[in-house]
Amino acid sequence: MAYNAIRLEKGKAGWGGPLVIKPDEKRNVVLSVTGGGIDPVSQRIAELSGARVVDGFATTVADEEVFVAVVDCGGTARCGVYPKKGVYTVNLTPVGQSGPLAQYIKEDIYVSGVKVENVTLADEGATVSQAAKATEDAPKAAASAAAGNQKKSGLIVRLGKSVGGVVNKFFSAGKQTVQMVINNILPFMAFVSMLIGIISESGIGNIIAQAIAPISGSLIGLLIVCIVCALPFLSPILGPGAVIAQVVGVFLGVEIGKGNIPPQYALPALFAINPQVGCDFVPVGLSLGEATPETVEIGVPAVLFSRLITGPISVVIAFLFSFGLF
Amino acid sequence: MDFLAGLAEGFIGLFNAGGATFMGLVTGIIPTLVVLITFVNSIIMIVGEEKVERFAKKMTGNFFTRYTVFPFLAVFFLTNPMAYTFGKFLEEKYKPAFYDAAVSFVHPITGLFPHANAGELFVWLGISQGITQLGLGISELAVRYLIVGLIVILIRGIVTERITIMMMSRREAE
Numbered sequence: 001m002a003y004n005a006i007r008l009e010k011g012k013a014g015w016g017g018p019l020v021i022k023p024d025e026k027r028n029v030v031l032s033v034t035g036g037g038i039d040p041v042s043q044r045i046a047e048l049s050g051a052r053v054v055d056g057f058a059t060t061v062a063d064e065e066v067f068v069a070v071v072d073c074g075g076t077a078r079c080g081v082y083p084k085k086g087v088y089t090v091n092l093t094p095v096g097q098s099g100p101l102a103q104y105i106k107e108d109i110y111v112s113g114v115k116v117e118n119v120t121l122a123d124e125g126a127t128v129s130q131a132a133k134a135t136e137d138a139p140k141a142a143a144s145a146a147a148g149n150q151k152k153s154g155l156i157v158r159l160g161k162s163v164g165g166v167v168n169k170f171f172s173a174g175k176q177t178v179q180m181v182i183n184n185i186l187p188f189m190a191f192v193s194m195l196i197g198i199i200s201e202s203g204i205g206n207i208i209a210q211a212i213a214p215i216s217g218s219l220i221g222l223l224i225v226c227i228v229c230a231l232p233f234l235s236p237i238l239g240p241g242a243v244i245a246q247v248v249g250v251f252l253g254v255e256i257g258k259g260n261i262p263p264q265y266a267l268p269a270l271f272a273i274n275p276q277v278g279c280d281f282v283p284v285g286l287s288l289g290e291a292t293p294e295t296v297e298i299g300v301p302a303v304l305f306s307r308l309i310t311g312p313i314s315v316v317i318a319f320l321f322s323f324g325l326f
Numbered sequence: 327m328d329f330l331a332g333l334a335e336g337f338i339g340l341f342n343a344g345g346a347t348f349m350g351l352v353t354g355i356i357p358t359l360v361v362l363i364t365f366v367n368s369i370i371m372i373v374g375e376e377k378v379e380r381f382a383k384k385m386t387g388n389f390f391t392r393y394t395v396f397p398f399l400a401v402f403f404l405t406n407p408m409a410y411t412f413g414k415f416l417e418e419k420y421k422p423a424f425y426d427a428a429v430s431f432v433h434p435i436t437g438l439f440p441h442a443n444a445g446e447l448f449v450w451l452g453i454s455q456g457i458t459q460l461g462l463g464i465s466e467l468a469v470r471y472l473i474v475g476l477i478v479i480l481i482r483g484i485v486t487e488r489i490t491i492m493m494m495s496r497r498e499a500e
Binding site: 077078080081098099100101166169170172173174176177178180181183184185186188189190192193194195196197198200201202241242245246247248249250251252253254255256257258259261263266267269270271273274277278281282284285286288289290291292294295298299300301302303305306307309310313314317318321322325326 | 336339340341342343344345346347348351352355356359360363364365367368370371372405406407408410411412413414416418419421422423424425426428429430432433434441444445446447448449450451452453454455456457458459460462466467470471473474477478481482485486489490493494497
C-alpha cells in the first residue's frame with residue numbers, strides 16, 4: 001500500500017500544528033476516538049494518507065500502530081493523553097494547551113479545531129516530521145542511572161540535600177497548582193460567570209427556573225433526568241469534559257440559591273446530572289489501564305449499560321443520604 | 327435616544343452582573359483552593375507514586391476494596407485522567423469495572439479534595455454555591471457526597487464486573 005504525506009492545519013480558533021506527517025508500515029492506523037462512530041475528519045485523513053481508520057470506541061489498537069489519533073475533547077483529558085503517549089493528535093474541538101496534561105500538548109504533536117478542509121495532501125518535498133514517540137523515556141533512564149552512581153555522603157550534606165529536596169517539592173507543587181488554576185479553573189470561572197450574568201440579568205433565568213425547578217425539585221424528576229443522561233446512545237455525547245454536568249450543576253446551584261429548589265435535593269441532584277461521567281472516555285481510560293483490544297470491545301458496552309442500572313440507584317441512595325441534611 | 331441608552335445599560339448590566347459573579351468566585355474560592363491543592367500536591371510528591379502503587383496493589387484482591395479503596399487511591403494520588411493507569415494491576419475481566427468505579431469517583435472526591443479533578447470542579451461548585459448562597463454550610467454536604475460516591479462506585483464496580491464477565495463468557499461460547 002502506498003502512503004502519502006498529509007498536512008493537518010489548525011481550524012479557526014484552533015491551536016497547534018501544522019503537522020506534516022506520513023504513515024508507514026508500522027504506524028498506519030487513524031484512531032477515531034470521538035464517541036459517535038468514525039467522523040469525517042478521520043475518514044478524510046485515512047483517504048488522503050492511505051492509512052486505515054479504526055473506531056476507537058468499538059475496538060482499540062496498540063499505541064505503536066497509531067499514526068494519528070482524532071479526538072473531540074473539550075479540554076480535560078483526551079487532548080493530553082495521546083500527546084503524552086507520543087501519538088500525533090488531532091482535536092476537532094478548538095482547544096489549546098489545557099487540562100491536567102497540558103504540558104504534553106505541543107505544536108509539533110497536536111493540532112486542534114481541525115475541519116475536513118484543513119486536511120490536505122502535503123506539497124511535494126515538504127519535510128515530514130519524525131514520529132515523536134520515545135522521546136520521553138531517554139531522560140528518565142539517564143536520571144535513574146545518575147541516581148545509582150551517587151556515593152554516600154556525609155550526614156550534614158545528606159540532611160541539607162533532603163531538606164532541599166522537600167522544599168523543592170513544595171515549590172513545584174505550588175507551581176503545578178498555579179498552572180492548574182490558570183489553565184483550567186480560571187477559564188471555567190470566566191465562562192460560568194458570563195453564563196450566570198446573562199441568565200440572571202436578562203430574565204431568561206426565570207423561564208429556565210420555571211422549566212427545571214419542578215423537575216429537579218422532586219425525586220421522580222431527578223430520576224427521569226438521570227435515566228435520560230444515562231441512555232447508552234446519549235451518554236458518550238454528554239460526557240466530554242463534564243461540560244454538560246458542570247453547566248447543569250451551575251444552573252441548579254443558582255436555582256437552589258434562589259430558593260426555587262429545596263437544598264435537600266442538592267445531594268441527589270449531584271448524582272442525577274452525572275450518570276454519564278466518563279462515558280465518552282471508556283476506550284481511552286481502558287487503554288491507559290493497558291487493557292487488550294478484546295477487553296475494550298466488551299468494556300465499552302458493559303460500562304454504558306451498567307450506567308442505566310446504577311445511575312438511578314445512585315440518585316436513590318443520595319436521596320436517602322440527604323435526610324437530616326439542611 | 328432614551329430607548330438606546332436603556333438598551334446599552336441593559337446590555338452592559340449583563341456583564342456587570344457576570345463580573346460580580348467572577349469576582350466572587352475568584353476571591354471566594356481560589357485562595358483556599360490554591361493553598362489546599364498545593365498542600366495535597368506536595369504530599370503526593372513526598373509520598374511518591376511507587377509507594378502508593380505498592381500499597382494499592384494489595385487492595386485488588388477482593389471485590390470490596392477493589393472498587394472502593396483502590397479507585398480512591400488511584401484518583402487521589404494520580405488524579406484525573408492518569409488514575410485509570412492503575413487498571414494495569416488488574417486482570418482483564420476487572421478492568422472495565424475498575425475504570426467505571428474510578429471515573430465515577432472523579433467528581434464526588436472534589437468536594438473535599440479538589441486537586442483530584444481541578445479541571446471539572448463546577449459539578450460540585452455549581453451546586454454547592456447555591457447552598458452557600460442560602461447561608462448554609464457545605465462541609466457536611468461534601469462529606470456525604472464523598473461517602474455516597476464510595477457506595478455508588480462499589481455498586482458500579484460490582485454491576486459492571488458482572489456484565490463484563492457475562493459478555494466475555496458469551497463471546498467465548500460463540
